[in-house]
Amino acid sequence: MNNSTPPHVVELRDVRLQFGEKKVLEGVSLAVEPQERLVVMGQSGSGKSTILRLVLGILQPTAGSIFFQQYEITRLKRRKLQQVRTQIGMVYQYSALLSSRSVRDNIALPLEELTTKTRAEIDRIVDEKLEMVGMLATKHQMPSELSGGMKKRISFARALVMDPELILFDEPSAGLDPVISSVIDELIISLSEQSKVTSIIVTHEMDSAFRVGTKMAMLYRGSIIEVGEPEKFKQSKNPVVAQFLSGSTEGPILEGTNDAIATK
Ligand SMILES: Nc1ncnc2c1ncn2[C@@H]1O[C@H](COP(=O)(O)OP(=O)(O)O)[C@@H](O)[C@H]1O
Numbered sequence: 001m002n003n004s005t006p007p008h009v010v011e012l013r014d015v016r017l018q019f020g021e022k023k024v025l026e027g028v029s030l031a032v033e034p035q036e037r038l039v040v041m042g043q044s045g046s047g048k049s050t051i052l053r054l055v056l057g058i059l060q061p062t063a064g065s066i067f068f069q070q071y072e073i074t075r076l077k078r079r080k081l082q083q084v085r086t087q088i089g090m091v092y093q094y095s096a097l098l099s100s101r102s103v104r105d106n107i108a109l110p111l112e113e114l115t116t117k118t119r120a121e122i123d124r125i126v127d128e129k130l131e132m133v134g135m136l137a138t139k140h141q142m143p144s145e146l147s148g149g150m151k152k153r154i155s156f157a158r159a160l161v162m163d164p165e166l167i168l169f170d171e172p173s174a175g176l177d178p179v180i181s182s183v184i185d186e187l188i189i190s191l192s193e194q195s196k197v198t199s200i201i202v203t204h205e206m207d208s209a210f211r212v213g214t215k216m217a218m219l220y221r222g223s224i225i226e227v228g229e230p231e232k233f234k235q236s237k238n239p240v241v242a243q244f245l246s247g248s249t250e251g252p253i254l255e256g257t258n259d260a261i262a263t264k
């Protein structure tokens with residue numbers, strides 16, 4: 001294999017991860033190109049959030065390597081990792097806003113903690129990001145006053161605040177009604193095009209996956225069993241992919257085996 005600096009924004013090479021006896025990833029390889037929106041699909045418990053945590057360097061793989069641009073995340077020292085992580089925005093599954101801080105203060109937090117910008121500069125950036133997600137009017141509100149869809153938008157603004165090269169979205173439409181969920185998907189597309197950012201979106205919702213993805217990957221039993229452009233992916237001959245796309249009860253995916261890798 002070629003070991004020179006990869007040209008990809010993100011690359012996972014034969015990544016393995018187990019928690020104790022439990023194998024979650026058994027050789028995941030994936031590459032994400034600039035401005036791509038890679039959707040990683042998979043059943044609940046298949047290891048999607050785990051992949052995002054590995055890319056962020058919050059988790060260390062049992063084996064294999066993970067690259068972000070020229071950096072091998074898995075080999076970085078703590079301080080360098082923290083610095084590199086500022087170029088990666090993360091949108092958590094349930095927004096994860098701090099309930100004790102206003103919208104403005106939630107978004108300002110990374111700037112306050114990681115930069116030496118003045119209050120005036122921070123306010124300007126907060127306004128700009130809130131404007132991008134259409135939420136400027138909520139600036140002085142508390143998260144508890146906002147709907148799920150509004151909190152999601154605020155969490156997008158927070159992920160954008162450091163002008164990242166890469167944004168990771170964990171189940172961005174989880175818990176939202178279908179209409180709001182489509183609006184949020186549209187926002188993912190417009191933000192990523194406007195900011196020329198690359199993204200990885202993990203989801204188990206097919207409609208959402210095909211709305212936002214420019215490339216699709218399916219995680220099943222610890223590995224990527226299919227990857228490709230949406231049209232090609234839809235025509236996959238893999239019976240697991242076909243069953244997942246159709247939501248059929250007939251096929252190789254069985255109820256009760258949604259834990260990463262069923263006992264063999
Ligand atoms: N810190 C952890 N310790 C032990 N097991 C974990 C931990 N994090 C995740 N898991 C297990 O790994 C599997 C994959 O989890 P996760 O990545 O959260 O799945 P998904 O996001 O696809 O629903 C699950 O079986 C989960 O219980």
Ligand SMILES: [Mg+2]
Pocket residue numbers: 048049050170
């Ligand atoms: Mg998850």
